[in-house]
Amino acid sequence: MLAKGLQLTLAIIKPHVVCQPVALQDIRRMILAADFKVVRSERKRLSLPDAERFYSEHEGKFFYNRLTTFMTSGPIDLYILARRDGIKEWRKLMGPTKVFRTQFFEPETIRGKFGLSDTRNATHGSDSDESAKKEIGLFFPRFDFEGWHRDEEIHYRDEANLILDEEEFVHTIADNNNA
Numbered sequence: 657m658l659a660k661g662l663q664l665t666l667a668i669i670k671p672h673v674v675c676q677p678v679a680l681q682d683i684r685r686m687i688l689a690a691d692f693k694v695v696r697s698e699r700k701r702l703s704l705p706d707a708e709r710f711y712s713e714h715e716g717k718f719f720y721n722r723l724t725t726f727m728t729s730g731p732i733d734l735y736i737l738a739r740r741d742g743i744k745e746w747r748k749l750m751g752p753t754k755v756f757r758t759q760f761f762e763p764e765t766i767r768g769k770f771g772l773s774d775t776r777n778a779t780h781g782s783d784s785d786e787s788a789k790k791e792i793g794l795f796f797p798r799f800d801f802e803g804w805h806r807d808e809e810i811h812y813r814d815e816a817n818l819i820l821d822e823e824e825f826v827h828t829i830a831d832n833n834n835a
């Protein structure tokens with residue numbers, strides 16, 4: 657799927673970064689410099705049931721309560737990002753989950769720069785098309801995943817078609833403004 661086109665992924669910026677405007681700005685710059693287009697952007701405070709639903713696959717693991725509590729401790733930023741090979745490229749830009757190794761071996765990644773611990777590792781990214789679709793559906797229930805690929809994806813391929821709203825951190829399509 658989407659071999660030549662753009663692939664969507666869900667990026668989450670975790671609470672300890674969202675509450676630091678300078679760090680958040682740096683991450684936003686890294687996202688744009690890596691040629692991601694921001695299709696949707698929302699700031700949200702997760703409820704505990706939201707966080708438990710999102711991380712349900714980790715239920716029972718030793719870090720589950722710590723993770724869900726942390727994710728509800730302040731606002732998070734949710735971005736639908738588009739890029740060729742978007743899932744792989746976003747995970748590459750984030751760096752590995754384990755922060756202390758990452759700080760040593762991949763210090764230029766987002767987690768290398770802004771991760772504080774394995775739980776407070778700055779960002780989340782979907783790991784497959786299937787999980788991207790599911791995760792986007794959880795946080796952006798009105799977003800039409802197939803419709804976007806059919807009608808809008810082609811516009812997001814070319815920077816010239818897009819306008820970046822820096823404050824809202826979202827790209828919209830220049831001519832019809834319907835993104």
Ligand SMILES: Nc1ncnc2c1ncn2[C@@H]1O[C@H](COP(=O)(O)OP(=O)(O)OP(=O)(O)O)[C@@H](O)[C@H]1O
Nearest residue numbers: 714719723752753774775776777779780781782783
């Ligand atoms: N060993 C651990 N100790 C503490 N927290 C952890 C640990 N492993 C994972 N986590 C937390 O759970 C989240 C989900 O873990 P997962 O194994 O799915 O990592 P990931 O796929 O690299 O990260 P994400 O799903 O957030 O993109 C991690 O981002 C991290 O916050």
